[in-house]
Amino acid sequence: xxxxxxxxxxxxxxxxxxxxxxxxxxxxxxxxxxxxxxxxxxxxxxxxxxxxxxxxxxxxxxxxxxxxxxxxxxxxxxxxxxxxxxxxxxxxxxxxxxxxxxxxxxxxxxxxxxxxxxxxxxxxxxxxxxxxxxxxxxxxxxxxxxxxxxxxxxxxxxxxxxxxxxxxxxxxxxxxxxxxxxxxxxxxxxxxxxxxxxxxxxxxxxxxxxxxxxxxxxxxxxxxxxxxxxxxxxxxxxxxxxxxxxxxxxxxxxxxxxxxxxxxxxxxxxxxxxxxxxxxxxxxxxxxxxxxxxxxxxxxxxxxxxxxxxxxxxxxxxxxxxxxxxxxxxxxxxxxxxxxxxxxxxxxxxxxxxxxxxxxxxxxxxxxxxxxxxxxxxxxxxxxxxxxxxxxxxxxxxxxxxxxxxxxxxxxxxxxxxxxxxxxxxxxxxxxxxxxxxxxxxxxxx
Amino acid sequence: xxxxxxxxxxxxxxxxxxxxxxxxxxxxxxxxxxxxxxxxxxxxxxxxxxxxxxxxxxxxxxxxxxxxxxxxxxxxxxxxxxxxxxxxxxxxxxxxxxxxxxxxxxxxxxxxxxxxxxxxxxxxxxxxxxxxxxxxxxxxxxxx
Numbered sequence: 040x041x042x043x044x045x046x047x048x049x050x051x052x053x054x055x056x057x058x059x060x061x062x063x064x065x066x067x068x069x070x071x072x073x074x075x076x077x078x079x080x081x082x083x084x085x086x087x088x089x090x091x092x093x094x095x096x097x098x099x100x101x102x103x104x105x106x107x108x109x110x111x112x113x114x115x116x117x118x119x120x121x122x123x124x125x126x127x128x129x130x131x132x133x134x135x136x137x138x139x140x141x142x143x144x145x146x147x148x149x150x151x152x153x154x155x156x157x158x159x160x161x162x163x164x165x166x167x168x169x170x171x172x173x174x175x176x177x178x179x180x181x182x183x184x185x186x187x188x189x190x191x192x193x194x195x196x197x198x199x200x201x202x203x204x205x206x207x208x209x210x211x212x213x214x215x216x217x218x219x220x221x222x223x224x225x226x227x228x229x230x231x232x233x234x235x236x237x238x239x240x241x242x243x244x245x246x247x248x249x250x251x252x253x254x255x256x257x258x259x260x261x262x263x264x265x266x267x268x269x270x271x272x273x274x275x276x277x278x279x280x281x282x283x284x285x286x287x288x289x290x291x292x293x294x295x296x297x298x299x300x301x302x303x304x305x306x307x308x309x310x311x312x313x314x315x316x317x318x319x320x321x322x323x324x325x326x327x328x329x330x331x332x333x334x335x336x337x338x339x340x341x342x343x344x345x346x347x348x349x350x351x352x353x354x355x356x357x358x359x360x361x362x363x364x365x366x367x368x369x370x371x372x373x374x375x376x377x378x379x380x381x382x383x384x385x386x387x388x389x390x391x392x393x394x395x396x397x398x399x400x401x402x403x404x405x406x407x408x409x410x411x412x413x414x415x416x417x418x419x420x421x422x423x424x425x426x427x428x429x430x431x432x433x434x435x436x437x438x439x440x441x442x443x444x445x446x447x448x449x450x451x452x453x454x455x456x457x458x459x460x461x462x463x464x465x466x467x468x469x470x471x472x473x474x475x476x477x478x479x480x481x482x483x484x485x
Numbered sequence: 486x487x488x489x490x491x492x493x494x495x496x497x498x499x500x501x502x503x504x505x506x507x508x509x510x511x512x513x514x515x516x517x518x519x520x521x522x523x524x525x526x527x528x529x530x531x532x533x534x535x536x537x538x539x540x541x542x543x544x545x546x547x548x549x550x551x552x553x554x555x556x557x558x559x560x561x562x563x564x565x566x567x568x569x570x571x572x573x574x575x576x577x578x579x580x581x582x583x584x585x586x587x588x589x590x591x592x593x594x595x596x597x598x599x600x601x602x603x604x605x606x607x608x609x610x611x612x613x614x615x616x617x618x619x620x621x622x623x624x625x626x627x628x629x
Contacts, residue, residue, distance in 0.1 A: 073556065077588055080581070084590050085556045086545025144542075151542035153553060188489075212532050214605075215522040215612060216515070218552060258489040265496035272503040273510075281617030282550045283522045285514045289615060355620060359551030359559055426555075431620050437558040438585040 040389040042113040044120035046475040049390050050130055051106030052383045056466055058099035058137065059376075063459055065092040070455055073441075074448035083145065090144045090156040096371065097154065098137045103379030104236050105133070108176050108197060110386045111243050115190035116183025121175055129171045136164050152217070154225050155207045162208055169201040188257035189246065192264060193239025199232040215283040222278040229371075230271040230299060230341075237333075237378050238264050241310060244330045244385055250319025259313075263305045270298035277349050281358050289351045296349040300342030303374075310334035323388060325401040329381035332409065336377060340369025340416070356431045361444070362423035369416040380465065391472045392479035404464035411458025415451050422447035521613035534605025537598055546589070549609060551617060557589065561614070562622040564606055572606070573599045 040046070068079055068088040077085065113120050120126060140157045143149060149156040157165065176197065180190055207224035211217040242260045246253050276292020310331050321327065344366040348357040357363070384401075388394045395401070422444040429440045513519060538544070544553035549560045563572060575582050575589070576599040582589040594602065610618075 069556075075586065080588050080590075084546075084588075086542045086554070086590075089545045089554045089556070090542060147541065149540075149542050151539035151544055153544050156542065156545075188493075212527050212535070213522055213524055214535055214538075214550065214609060215524075217535075218550060219511075219514075254489060258487065258492045261489065261492035261496045262487070265492070265499045268496070268500040269503055272500070272507050275507065276510075279514075281614050282552065283612040283614055285519045285521065286615055287510065287514070291510060355616060358617060359548040359553070359555070361555050364555060438587060441587065442585065 040386075040475075040479050041117075042119050043477055043480065044123045044126075045110050045113050045386075046390055046477075047120065047123055047126045047130070048106040048110035048386060049475040050127070051102050051109060052379075052387070052469075054130065054134055055099045055103040055106065055379060055383075056469055058095050058102065059462065060466065061141075062092055062095035062099060063455075063462060065095065067452070067455060067459075070448055070452045073445070074452060075445050087144050090149055091141055093154055094140060094144070094156055095137075098133070098140075100371075100375050100379060102130075102133060103383070104197065104233075104240075105129075105172055107236075107240050107379065107382045108172075108193060110382065110390075111193060111240070112176050112179050112183075112190055115185070115187045115243070116180050117185055118179065118183045121178045121182065125171060126175055129168060129175070132164065132168050132171075136161055136168060152207075152221055155221060159208070162204075165204065166201075169204070173198060173201055187253070188260060189239055189242045189253075192235050192242070192260060196232045196235025196237075196239060200228055200236070203227050203232060218282050219279065219284060222275055226275045226278055227272070229375075230274060231268060233375060234267045234271070234302065235264050237337075237374055238267070238306070240378050240382050241306070241330065241334065244326065244381055245310060245313045245317075247385065248319075248321045248323065248327050248330060249313050249317025250321070251313045251317050255316075256313060259305075259309050263302060263309060266298075266302040266305055270295050270302055274299045274349075277351075277354065280351050280354055293349075293351050297346065299349070300338070300346045303338040303342035307334045307338040322394070323385060323396045325396060325398075325405070326381055326385035328402070328405050329377055329384050332405065333373060333377035333381050336369065336373030336409065338373070340366070340371075340373040344369055344416070344420075356427050357423070360423050360426045360430070361419055362427060365416055365419035365423050368419060369412060372412045383469070387469065387472045390475035390479055392476055393472050395468065395472060398468065400464050401468050404461050404468060406461070407464065408458050408461030411454050411456070411461055414454030415458060418447050418451035418454060422451075521615075523608065523611050526608055526611065528604060528608075530601045530604040531608045533598075534601040534603070534608075537594070537602055538605060541592060550612070550614065551621075557587070559621050560606060560609075562610055562618055564603070564610055565622055569603055572603055576602055 065088045068083055069085060069092060072085050109120065109126060140161055143158060144156065148158055150158055176194055180186060180194055203224055206220045209220055211220070238260050242256050245251065245256050273291050274296035276288040277296040279288035279292055311334070314331060348354055348362050348366065388396060425444050426440050429435045429443060430437060546554050546557040547560050548555065551559065576592060576594045579591055579593045581591045
């Protein structure tokens with residue numbers, strides 16, 4: 040840690056950890072309901088659990104991205120954050136919006152639009168919160184001694200993420216238009232600007248962990264984010280095949296979304312090659328595991344499994360089935376959850392001064408959570424394919440099919456338990472690092 | 486070999502061009518001749534139905550136009566499948582609806598609210614879904 044104000048990142052990461060834990064608990068409630076044990080129905084019906092599960096994901100990832108930015112930007116810009124106090128105000132207001140939303144979901148207070156369930160009045164608070172965050176980050180960046188590509192790409196990702204929240208707030212009478220513009224937020228976030236954020240964090244980590252020249256890493260960063268936008272923007276069309284808009288999207292969405300895996304492939308190859316090229320061997324092996332893991336698993340989850348059902352001919356049958364949940368879980372885990380866990384693993388020893396670089400617990404956390412998540416993905420995949428065949432090809436009734444696939448949710452719960460064990464170990468590691476301290480300033484120089 | 490400057494030009498150029506095409510296609514899609522959604526047929530009742538659909542987060546269990554959660558049935562073409570009477574009963578019942586053991590929250594909608602939701606589903610049923618309706622519609626199922 041080079042600047043005292045970087046410590047604020049710790050508290051964003053701590054909030055992330057807390058919300059992540061809660062997200063998993065609500066995931067279990069849904070898994071049990073799918074397996075036929077909807078015991079909490081009267082208190083937490085499925086739609087509540089679902090809204091909490093997905094919104095907590097968004098909030099903990101955003102909190103992780105914000106923490107990452109508060110850690111990375113001062114170091115890249117070579118100056119202290121412009122205001123640490125305001126950063127704490129921003130953290131608290133983020134937590135407050137998150138908590139009110141989650142409680143509201145239990146009392147039928149929501150917007151009922153997938154991933155954007157946060158009620159409208161709170162949307163405005165989100166906007167204020169994000170503006171404050173961006174103000175702090177951008178002012179620090181532009182007052183800083185240098186403006187690196189890594190910092191610019193990261194900041195651009197965060198800025199566009201904020202701008203793209205706005206189309207989701209437009210009111211429409213037509214469900215078709217509502218859905219169309221909802222994807223402007225959701226798709227262009229996860230398959231567009233969030234990849235800039237991921238790319239920025241990845242590039243920072245690779246520079247620190249491999250010692251490869253910044254110029255080389257940042258050049259490839261441009262190529263990767265270029266590929267991302269080139270395929271991802273028009274790739275939004277894969278959400279428009281069957282929602283009531285023109286057939287032109289079948290062609291445009293089909294072609295460009297088929298190219299989307301290329302960006303993820305480039306990212307995976309880039310990370311692995313930089314690691315091989317690197318002469319510096321940073322002692323923080325756990326951070327390296329998570330960094331390379333994020334690049335590789337995101338290619339499998341977002342790239343390959345996305346491609347599996349992105350062509351219109353396939354999507355006609357898989358649209359609106361559990362196949363989507365299969366892709367969604369591994370994609371979010373690989374691309375975004377793992378990169379947040381990577382930056383936490385890298386920065387935590389630097390902020391606290393406790394260099395727990397290598398531990399069995401840390402390695403177990405990595406492998407158990409990854410194997411657990413892959414198992415969950417397979418369970419969702421099998422359930423999804425069975426659903427597609429029985430319901431869409433064999434014309435069986437929805438609930439008859441759901442009874443048939445219940446057993447796969449038992450498998451899902453078992454794998455999720457392994458996943459949870461891994462994450463619990465990660466959280467124990469987080470806790471064992473202790474609090475951030477100014478004494479860590481001299482202790483580390485990386 | 487590619488320079489950093491060229492890489493940046495590729496990123497910025499590619500992004501601007503694809504965004505412009507994307508916005509152009511969006512405008513084209515919502516032009517009147519291309520309208521597949523029966524926009525003109527949206528009545529006040531349909532809008533109220535959509536409002537109820539959202540404020541109760543129906544999408545948190547069901548799918549509509551293939552979008553939502555995967556816990557409860559797809560509701561595109563639900564009127565073909567179940568008929569208005571059945572749907573009204575489900576919407577207005579004061580006790581949890583639990584076909585095959587999977588429970589739906591008892592919303593206990595009023596007569597008018599149930600009719601608004603049915604108007605909303607009715608409008609959805611007439612949207613041209615580029616063939617997706619043939620996969621989820623029981624009428625198409627009979628044909629195959």
